[in-house]
Amino acid sequence: xxxxxxxPTHLIKTRGQQVTLRCxxxxxxxxxxxxxxxxxxxxxxxxxxxxxxxxxxxxxxDRFSGHQFPNYSSELNVNALLLGDSAxxxxxxxxxxxxxxxxxxxxxxxx
Amino acid sequence: xxxxxxxxxxxxVQEGDSAVIKCxxxxxxxxxxxxxxxxxxxxxxLIIDIRSNVGEKKxxxxxxxxxxxxxxFSLHITETQPEDSAVYFCAASTLTGGGxxxxxGTGTQLKVEL
Numbered sequence: 001x002x003x004x005x006x007x008p009t010h011l012i013k014t015r016g017q018q019v020t021l022r023c024x025x026x027x028x029x030x031x032x033x034x035x036x037x038x039x040x041x042x043x044x045x046x047x048x049x050x051x052x053x054x055x056x057x058x059x060x061x062d063r064f065s066g067h068q069f070p071n072y073s074s075e076l077n078v079n080a081l082l083l084g085d086s087a088x089x090x091x092x093x094x095x096x097x098x099x100x101x102x103x104x105x106x107x108x109x110x111x
Numbered sequence: 112x113x114x115x116x117x118x119x120x121x122x123x124v125q126e127g128d129s130a131v132i133k134c135x136x137x138x139x140x141x142x143x144x145x146x147x148x149x150x151x152x153x154x155x156x157l158i159i160d161i162r163s164n165v166g167e168k169k170x171x172x173x174x175x176x177x178x179x180x181x182x183x184f185s186l187h188i189t190e191t192q193p194e195d196s197a198v199y200f201c202a203a204s205t206l207t208g209g210g211x212x213x214x215x216g217t218g219t220q221l222k223v224e225l
Contacts, residue, residue: 033212043213043215045213055210
């Protein structure tokens, strides 16, 4: 039974570009959450998707957007990249109020 | 919004000793408190969680206690082993039908020395 999978594992972009990160949830899960983890910090909540709609959002600018597909997979899009967007981006999936399970993340570096 | 503080930031113990990590939270509406272990290059892995209707929960060498009045909860690891070395995060959430975002602490780097 595959867990949460994320792609790509690493990505290098330059300032001003845009990026799309992808997440496939654990089998049986219908909710996907995205977190940003800066080096040496705890994960910060970006947003959560359920039934293909954004259900909750953290304190992130509109440059961060997402999408959930009918098969529950999800994408995170970031426009107009800034140096400060360099971080590990984590996807977590869950079902109902069951615990969230995390993938191993996408390491995004902005030059 | 919710704010979670975690202490200590680093913890070094001898193999076989116990380790305790403490967290406090600010939002009295929070009712779910998971603990995650993160190894280098990996995502956080859930190791134990507790809901607000329970004061203590154990799973082999790991236990979590919750004091809702004081708004703090703790992770206890007994008989520590080298493979317990990792970064540990506490988190808090309000489980509702409208979402269950996690607010994390800043992490504790645990080192178990031989």
